[in-house]
Amino acid sequence: MSAALDELFARCRAEGRAALIGYLPAGFPSYDVAVEALTAMVAEGVDAVEIGMPYSDPLMEGPVIQAAHQASLEAGTRQADVLRTVEAVAATGAPTLVMGYWNPVHRYGFERWAADLKAAGGVGAITPDLIPEEAPEWLDACRTHDLDPVFLVAPSSTDERIAVVGRTNRGFVYAAAVMGVTGARAEIGTGARRLVGRVRDQTDLPVAVGLGVSTGAQASQVAGFADGVVVGSALVTALAEGGVDAVRRLSAELAEGVRASASA
């Protein structure tokens, strides 16, 4: 497995804070602006980066990320562009993962894709529509190429399934905190805290919470009980509406949020 995520979570723990993980899709609104926004995120304190692989049918995404995927594809983003984006972002030193729906990886060939992701400097992949039971060959490819496979758990997951994900994942467990698709939410329900607790009962891996976090205050709140905070739709909205400067401002606010919980 890749050591980068282990080191990151260990360092954050030593600092008494949660890690901040930021998401933006490759190629949105263009290849260059996406790379600029992703690297700006890191400069403002985002600890690790998820690069979304644009897909025609992203069925776990709400309207904001759906629209970004579609715009990216319409702008002509190809697999090679996603990997080039990984390379540019990984060069900042921040651990860089791809969040990708399965069919594009399946079509590319997961063995070849794993090799190319590793070569680009990626540390792992989050696969929202792949479950461990369907992934034996992908897991082999991750072992061969020293990549961290990250599967998700949800509030509806049984303890047995959470245990399977805990045994299979490397790096961290991604807890989809609410039942539903991605998108900013006014409140982070108590379900997120409960889910994190259930994951901790099954595994020692760090737990990152995603789905719904959009402000520094929410990031601070989630950082109070999770090892990592994932922010996606809010950053995509910032980029769509306010450009790279807005991404910069929101990243700084979120970075402050995950640190504020340390003193809380």
Place this chain on the structure above:
Amino acid sequence: MTPRSHDPAGPPSPLPSQPDESGHFGPYGGRFVPEALIAALDELTAAHLAAKSDPVFLAELDRLLTTYAGRPTPLTDARRLSEHAGGARILLKREDLAHTGSHKINNVLGQALLTQKMGKQRVIAETGAGQHGVATATACALFGFDCTVYMGEEDTRRQALNVARMRLLGAEVVPVKSGTRTLKDAMNEAMRDWVTNVETTHYVIGSVAGPHPFPMLVRDFQRIIGVEARQQCLDLVGRLPDALVACVGGGSNAMGLFHPFLDDESVALVGCEAGGDGVETGRHAAPLTAGQPGVLHGSRSYLMQDEDGQTLATTSISAGLDYPGVGPEHSYLRDTGRATYSGVSDAWAMQALDRLAKTEGILCAIETAHAFAGACDWGRAQVAAGRRAEDLVIIVNTSGRGDKDVDTIGRWFGLVTGEEIAESELVRTYEGEQP
């Protein structure tokens, strides 16, 4: 039936009557969905397996199919059509005569009973041509469930009559504006609803597609078509047919007809996909004919996709076949050679629809017309290859009636004047404004 396991590395089982325990038909099927849905899929699998051997459930389903849906549907001897099939005898399995006008009711009544057993009160569905949506809205009215149907905006225009029917039956119809605005996007949106409301909601998938257990479950509820047809053919002809022909979008009517015949090796299984402008043009909806294996909507199967794995836009005059994927068991039947599939173009299907209307007095759905075109082609090809026409018996699954398509058909053949079209458009605009 006994479960069989399929080792992808080993030789394929000649009789793929069941998927393996995790829902694989050889290398196809499975579950490629967000983790959040797995618990609901497990619950559904357990409910279905229990229901299959529950005499109370089976008796209730049988009662509904008989007294509500109008089963058994007849097998009609289509004597005048047979001259267009090289003289082969054509028998029509009349699913168009089932309540709501298509085979979709068989599956929906079964799933409505399962919904009741699971204690859920809300039902969602996707629909292309609107037939599955109408059937679902019908069952929800009967059972008293809340019903939401997702339909691509493009399809709500093509099939406005069915939108009106669903609303009349009390369903909420949500026009889907994302992506290509057709069946594929309706299914995405239904999945998004389900992942959000899964605790209270059952998703009635309308085809033998989607994550396990849907391909198995929908097939089990549609098998009644083939079970009846097999016995009816034996009673009428005294032997099994030589071929079964059905249209294939997701593939539920085809699988329902084919499945009870899988062990009958003398019976050819022929699936007709939507050839659109012609498979050679690339503008079609024929993944088994011209696609590659991939993952869409929860299972691995043949798929129309570009070299990056992005789903391709499809083309078909038929909203119900205008789908880039297909049920995983069809992919398995294709690879094992048990069934053969080919694309039927829009023009060829419409010609067959016209021929069926003029020779037999039956107005079939445009989806179904693809099967008639394929059946005539198959019959003629057999005769050309030297088989005696009088020895050939073909069963065509007449999966749905064509009332919903009269507007499209009228335009295609120029059956109504410009003035008459303008008037019908006024009516449609007015309907479209209703909440």
